[in-house]
Amino acid sequence: MVRLMASAPTQAQTDRARPRATRPDIPVVEFRDVTKVYDGGSVGLERATLKIGRGEFVFLVGPTGCGKSTCIRLLMKELEPSKGEIDIAGKTLGRIPRSRVPYLRRNIGTVFQDYKLLPNRTVYDNVAYSLQVIGETRQEIRRKVPDILRMVGLSTKLHSLPDELSGGEQQRVSIARAFVNHPPLLLADEPTGNLDPETSIGIMQLIYRINRTGTTVIVATHDKEMVDKMRRRVVELREGRIVRDEQSGLYRPDESTTEFAIRLRGELGVGVEGHPN
């Protein structure tokens, strides 16, 4: 499995895909006193300051409407902050012109609660699309897509349409799509929001494995139980303010995916057998 991950991009792609992210001294994500007030006057985020280093796994937690999704959407430059600045890999988002936004997004994998798959395309085509977008050749696409789908455990469903899959499988497709470019940053907005606990563990395990390859991961969720059990850094938001930022020292950063899953299952009280991955 790790071999699959390692067989990833060529040098040229890495240079293009990861501007400066490889330098460890620059945080991958930095919020500097960021405030977002929506047009209607409601506050999405208030004076948030936050640094996330390379390779970190960070949970954004808090009740609905606390500003988790606002953070995610700000990072994708879907929204502009009302005040303050956001840097990704040392680049200030506010200075990226509209026309460059697609190139920013190619370096950010995204996973959503409602999967956001293209409804009329097969699993294979959905994943292939994000490679076609960056102008990947057909041979490369034919090589990479089956690889990544095998990694997420969907190698038998290549030609199924999204509505023929279960929720967990659809989420796996969207994770495959988010990660097939090997972006330096992965954002997940309530990735387990629509899934049952056992499926959720499988998804979390997958995201953790992506994190283990060096990708910085930010997961927004309101599933406090899962967050507590996973023992990663937790940033808690309440009414747009950061009220807790725990650099949880409890976890072993080198924990393998299997150990991780076994511990998680044990602590959540779910059976050990589950997804083969």
Next chain:
Amino acid sequence: MRFSFFLREALRGLRRSSAPALAALLTVVITALVLGVFIPIVQATTGTANEVRNRVVVDVYLTDTATEADRTEVQRSLEGTPGVKSVDYISKDEALRELGHKVNDAQDKIELLGTNPLPSLFRVTPEDPDELKAIVAQIAPGGNPRLEAIDEVQNRESDTGKILSATGLVKGLGAVMAGLLVLASIALVANTIRLSVFARRREIEVMKLVGATNWFIRWPFVIEGVIVGFMGGVLSVLLLALAKTTVVDPLSDRFELLAAPDTIDFPVLIVLLLFACVAVSAIGSGITLRRFLRV
């Protein structure tokens, strides 16, 4: 690689949302048909109006005492007047013959008089019917002819006025209606395309999320527009050709109006319609996308 990818995407789009595509196709066919019928009609109308306008002339009557030399002088002076297209001489006898065409027994009636009372005249055709008054003013400033041999200048003022205003109205109306029709066609096609794009706005949103540039998303839609526009154009041209060969051509053998020389050539019309169909639907789908690309 790029183009074939976009083409495949376009064909996929057409296949997956065939209902809106069919609606767009029908709209294109119908508007192109209406335009294809209307353009020649407007042209025939303006052509006829122009022909009527060309009948506007000035008659310059000579005195009975005018000599041959006087006549030549008048002719030269008329031909030298700016804005004059042609000058025709009509002698007393010719004038009588012309009258004979219009009035029954004119010959007999005039024989009762003993002499031919009709004066010989020059018929002056202006280059532009609207310049008529200026020409009259040149020949006879203030109603007094500049040359002695000229008895009277008649521009049949009331007739001319009527002809000019009536034909002007016809031409103006034709232009306005053609303009409205073109506008309506564009609006109709654009709206239909907007609907089919709207149906796929979620898909576009997802494409933007994975980092597709605007043109990467737009090209397949534009190609779809070209395909729909072209197919619609071809279909309507076929229908028009059918209507032309079965209805218009047999009629035009019998009626001169339909074969008015000014109407557009059929091949030109075809090319024009095809081009308009393709352009409107391609640009339409490209532009309507803009709203959904702002994510």
